[in-house]
Amino acid sequence: MLIESVATRGKVLKAAERLFGQHGFSGTSLRQITKEAGTNLAAVNYHFGSKEDLYREVLLQRVRPLNEERLMLLTQAEQLAGDQPLPLRAILDAFIRPVLGLATDRMPGRLAFLRLISRDLADPQPFLFTEMAREFDPLVKRYTQALAQTLPGLPAVDLFWRMQFTTGALLYAAAHQHDFERISSGLWQADDVEGCVRRLVDYCTAGFGAPRSAA
Amino acid sequence: MLIESVATRGKVLKAAERLFGQHGFSGTSLRQITKEAGTNLAAVNYHFGSKEDLYREVLLQRVRPLNEERLMLLTQAEQLAGDQPLPLRAILDAFIRPVLGLATDRMPGRLAFLRLISRDLADPQPFLFTEMAREFDPLVKRYTQALAQTLPGLPAVDLFWRMQFTTGALLYAAAHQHDFERISSGLWQADDVEGCVRRLVDYCTAGFGAPRSAA
DNA sequence: ATTCGTTTCAATCAATCGTTTTAATCATCT
């Protein structure tokens, strides 16, 4: 049939995103997921094939549009700059904003996804590793190129490391945004996403522009 | 008896550290651990009580001396500075070096631990959360205080966020050090720990000292 | 040599896991 029931499939995806994000791949059972989704256990294998396929679907469904947006913002910034080199801050803003911006939407599932993607990078599932690497490859290539043009004096190895540091800071901030509201003793509120983006961009821009100290 | 067999207990700890680091808490079975350790399944419950107790032991055994060293280095730096405020770079070096320095020792178990601690912060086991928080509390307090003295103009909320960014960059770098050797296309070698420390300290020092941009 | 507490081992427990099977239910079209 052309018409396929998108209802239960969506409910399973939503529950899976939340539970995978909270307890990880092996820490979440299909029975938990289908129970929370209000469907039958067999729905997972019917709609997705297997537990691994469900996990893959949950991740890629979010990662693909997210990275597309990050590439699109970089392209926009390049067009805006014309033939001049991009300002460092503009590059990092395009890199960071879409990730943290996920939290602006009030949809709770997206917050679960931030935990999930952070967890999966700290704990890559082997069956998904190559697929995820392929998904992130164009992003890394384009941003590396843009940063190298803006920072022509920076050795390649330092550029490499600073991208890793930025990624780490970004993922950690994204995954723990909500815990921070609780442990910052009232200093910060979770709905201030713009403040979070600005602070991280400030930090990373300075970090990327740091002088290279003597060895 | 005063004499207790430390042999099997140690072998179990070592295998558990490696496997928990690679596959996580729920992704690792006691049978995998005891098989790799070359002992019997019942050894875990005999020596540690339960799977959760084993996990707790693996983590705390490493975290405690690690954080003690980080506090000790901060104290040393303070004594060296006398009554003058600490240089920002000295604070961050003391914060970062012991963590990345774990990789200098060629013991493979320590590399497994870096993955493990990074994973546990991305995926805190509920039964261990309060204990881990208590373990990190004095560290956070002392370093927050030192940083506030060195950066008197920085608002508390910005100081808070920059500590989180630094933590994220540090953990990500520590956990992926060895993958980086493979994906950096020859730019970096895993035994260059000093280069890694220097680069991260450069980056974070500049990040902490960044001007606060307009909102 | 014998006793005693410590440690190891194989065997087994109930519970839960992902997956599959089979039947019932639903929506849609002739």
Added chain:
DNA sequence: AGATGATTAAAACGATTGATTGAAACGAAT
């Protein structure tokens, strides 16, 4: 209404999980 294919539901599969048991093996002291 009846037929057809898509979807849901209940039940069961074998495998694996953490934990426990009781007996065997060990080392040290008498």
